[in-house]
Amino acid sequence: MNQTRYGFAKSDANMRxxxxxxxxxxxxxxxxxxxxCISPLIFVHDKKVGSYYWSxxxxxxxxxxxxxxxxxxxxxxSMTDMISKGPSLVFGASGEQGRVVVEGLVDTGYSPVYAFTxxxxxxxxxxxxxxxxxxxxxxxPDDVRIxxxxxxxxxxxxxxxxxxxxxxxxxxxxxxxxxxxxQAIVNFFHLLKAVYxxxxxxxxxxxxxxxxxxxxxxxxxxxxxxxxxxxLDDGSIVPHYSAKxxxxxxxxxxxxxxxxxxxxxxxxxxxxxxxxxxxxPLPNEGRTQWVLSASxxxxxxxxxxxxxxxxxxxxxLWSH
Numbered sequence: 671m672n673q674t675r676y677g678f679a680k681s682d683a684n685m686r687x688x689x690x691x692x693x694x695x696x697x698x699x700x701x702x703x704x705x706x707c708i709s710p711l712i713f714v715h716d717k718k719v720g721s722y723y724w725s726x727x728x729x730x731x732x733x734x735x736x737x738x739x740x741x742x743x744x745x746x747x748s749m750t751d752m753i754s755k756g757p758s759l760v761f762g763a764s765g766e767q768g769r770v771v772v773e774g775l776v777d778t779g780y781s782p783v784y785a786f787t788x789x790x791x792x793x794x795x796x797x798x799x800x801x802x803x804x805x806x807x808x809x810x811p812d813d814v815r816i817x818x819x820x821x822x823x824x825x826x827x828x829x830x831x832x833x834x835x836x837x838x839x840x841x842x843x844x845x846x847x848x849x850x851x852x853q854a855i856v857n858f859f860h861l862l863k864a865v866y867x868x869x870x871x872x873x874x875x876x877x878x879x880x881x882x883x884x885x886x887x888x889x890x891x892x893x894x895x896x897x898x899x900x901x902l903d904d905g906s907i908v909p910h911y912s913a914k915x916x917x918x919x920x921x922x923x924x925x926x927x928x929x930x931x932x933x934x935x936x937x938x939x940x941x942x943x944x945x946x947x948x949x950x951p952l953p954n955e956g957r958t959q960w961v962l963s964a965s966x967x968x969x970x971x972x973x974x975x976x977x978x979x980x981x982x983x984x985x986x987l988w989s990h
Contacts, residue, residue, distance in 0.1 A: 755778060755779040755781065756781070756824060756825070757780065757783070757823040757824070759784045759786060759804075759818070759823035759825070759826045760785055760826075761786045761808055761826070761830075761858075762786070762787070762808070762831065763795060764785070764787035764789050764795065766943060767829045767878055767938075767979060768787070769794070770977055770979045770980040771827045771979060772795060772799055772801050773799055774979070774980030774982075774983045775983070775984070775987075776800055777980065778987065783802070784803075784817065784821045784823060785803050785804065786804045786817050787803065787804070788805065788806070788807055789803075808830065808858065809850075809857075815861050818865045819868075819869070822871060824873050826862075826875045826876070827875075827876045827983065828877050829878040830855055830878075830913075830914065830917070832851045832913055832914075834847050834909065834910060835847070842902070844904055844906040845905055846904075847909060848910070849913070851910075851913040852913045852916050852917045855913075855914070855921065856921075860924075862925075863931065866930065866931055873931055874934070874987075875932070876983065876986075876987070877918055877921060877934065877936065879917065879935045879937050880910070880915050880937060880938075881911055881937060882911070882912050882914075882915025882916045882919060883908040883912050884907040884912035885912070885915070886898070887907050921933055922935065936983075939973055939974050940973045941975070941976055942974065942975045942976075943975070945962070
């Protein structure tokens with residue numbers, strides 16, 4: 671995977687939605703067609719720098735077609751680089767994002783790499799990758815506090831999940847799930863500051879986030895009168911995005927005056943792996959063809975493979 675462009679945009683008071691940076695056409699200045707997909711935009715806000723910018727990464731055909739194998743991307747690193755990195759800590763390490771980030775950190779030379787997960791055993795993380803497993807719950811303050819204190823990791827990656835209702839056709843309970851995820855993010859950064867007040871150890875947190883679609887939709891309605899996305903019965907709008915975006919907005923403001931706590935909010939595009947789950951191809955009524963449950967029409971959606979996140983995080987942390 672090659673980085674093809676690194677650009678800067680003006681700073682805003684709030685996180686800017688990816689929608690404003692995505693190209694209207696696939697041949698626009700900041701996008702390219704790669705195979706049958708648009709190369710993804712990785713949107714970043716860096717608290718330390720105080721500005722917004724995006725990175726565009728090209729994915730080759732092998733990355734695009736290998737959805738199930740999700741090949742791991744490696745790079746050559748000198749022995750000097752391998753020695754100088756120190757410990758790192760990944761919260762949510764057993765999930766799709768967390769696993770590849772652990773891989774990327776190990777490959778970059780961070781050692782040890784601590785993998786925080788609810789699982790008591792994960793042979794892939796420990797035996798295959800060489801990470802040190804920490805069993806805990808992100809919603810348990812003691813577990814989070816102990817992990818931050820004992821690892822003394824100055825590089826921390828945080829990815830959260832939304833416990834969405836699983837019943838087919840259910841349209842309530844999503845707002846409560848979003849609120850719980852938002853609160854988990856808020857609690858994490860409160861604990862981060864509390865631990866920092868004790869040990870005064872500088873830390874760089876990379877937060878995997880999404881757009882606060884609920885806020886963006888509300889602002890769009892106030893400005894244009896158009897309802898961009900209809901809310902669910904409980905009033906939520908894309909709760910698994912909105913909770914993360916709202917949490918990132920809170921964290922940016924909360925840590926704004928703490929120079930030793932650096933926060934990078936990484937907003938990722940649509941993952942190819944969704945086509946193996948939520949949007950997997952299904953037969954039509956006549957069973958004459960396979961169709962996708964996501965109707966995109968003429969719209970363009972940036973996509974990426976989760977395996978490429980390892981290289982993205984590795985390259986970003988290396989340059990900062």
